[in-house]
Amino acid sequence: MQKFKIKSYCKINLSLKVIRKLNDGYHSIISLITFCNLHDLITISKIKSFNDKISFSGKFKNGINTKSNTITKMLKLLRKDNLIKKQSFKINIKKNIPHGSGLGGGSANSADILNFLNLRMRLNLNKNNLEKIARKIGFDVPISLEKKNTFITGKKNEIIRLKENFNLILLIVYPNLICSTKKIYKKIKIINRIKKKRYLPIKNRKNLINFLNKENNDLERPVVKTYPQVENLIHDIAKKKGCYLSRITGSGSACIGIFSNMKSAIYAKKLVKIKYPKYWSIVSKTI
Numbered sequence: 001m002q003k004f005k006i007k008s009y010c011k012i013n014l015s016l017k018v019i020r021k022l023n024d025g026y027h028s029i030i031s032l033i034t035f036c037n038l039h040d041l042i043t044i045s046k047i048k049s050f051n052d053k054i055s056f057s058g059k060f061k062n063g064i065n066t067k068s069n070t071i072t073k074m075l076k077l078l079r080k081d082n083l084i085k086k087q088s089f090k091i092n093i094k095k096n097i098p099h100g101s102g103l104g105g106g107s108a109n110s111a112d113i114l115n116f117l118n119l120r121m122r123l124n125l126n127k128n129n130l131e132k133i134a135r136k137i138g139f140d141v142p143i144s145l146e147k148k149n150t151f152i153t154g155k156k157n158e159i160i161r162l163k164e165n166f167n168l169i170l171l172i173v174y175p176n177l178i179c180s181t182k183k184i185y186k187k188i189k190i191i192n193r194i195k196k197k198r199y200l201p202i203k204n205r206k207n208l209i210n211f212l213n214k215e216n217n218d219l220e221r222p223v224v225k226t227y228p229q230v231e232n233l234i235h236d237i238a239k240k241k242g243c244y245l246s247r248i249t250g251s252g253s254a255c256i257g258i259f260s261n262m263k264s265a266i267y268a269k270k271l272v273k274i275k276y277p278k279y280w281s282i283v284s285k286t287i
Helices: 070-080 105-120 127-137 181-186 205-213 220-226 228-238 262-275
Strands: 004-021 027-047 053-057 088-094 150-152 159-161 169-174 243-248 255-259 280-285
Touching: 004 105, 027 105, 027 169, 027 280, 070 088, 070 105, 070 127, 105 127, 169 228, 169 262, 181 220, 205 243, 220 228, 220 243, 228 243, 228 255, 228 262, 255 262, 262 280
Parallel strands: 053 088
Antiparallel strands: 004 027, 027 088, 027 150, 150 159, 169 255, 169 280, 243 255
């Protein structure tokens, strides 16, 4: 196998409502998800070796266990099912997506490599089989198998891919805090005992913003209680000119602001950088 490069795009939870805890330790959630052009870069090739060689590079390589991660877990599952035999891979992931930020970088990496191997190695896994493997790796992995706007309905394993293109401009700010998804979910005390609601089609940006302003992220409260500086950052982003709304994505700690135009988002980034010089930030578009 020659050397291939894969762009692994991050996900953004525009809204997130926790319904209940499941028997497998995960939680049932309702969430509207999009993907933006911030991405890790994966380089992969087949090698003659008894073991895979997995490495991480880039700004956010620190804190990742090279021996046990979503990629090693995915390869182990494929070998357990005899889908890849006597084949090892050299994989490097240039981490442009912050680790522990709620942007789903690790999940996206394993999902994209799984899709790649299915195609290049001719594993002949259909959509259902890919999702079954992905679910064994982690909750967000099935979501990242397709980079389409997605609605998680709250029903078991139900993922609805949306036709609408959101065309959002985002300011993403990472306050250098690694949030443990498991620990944040453990802090959820009030569960929304509501009926599963269906996603209402978004006709335009105004309609989408109105929808999101009525929603929130249930994980935000335990995150800001643990890290008060995140709440300050959310409020500061929200006050910037052209910002429709601001909140955390996923289980944090990255905060997002949705802006009316690119110029406002870029100017807001400059102001955030002045006040928080050590925080990482980027202006991105949904894909």
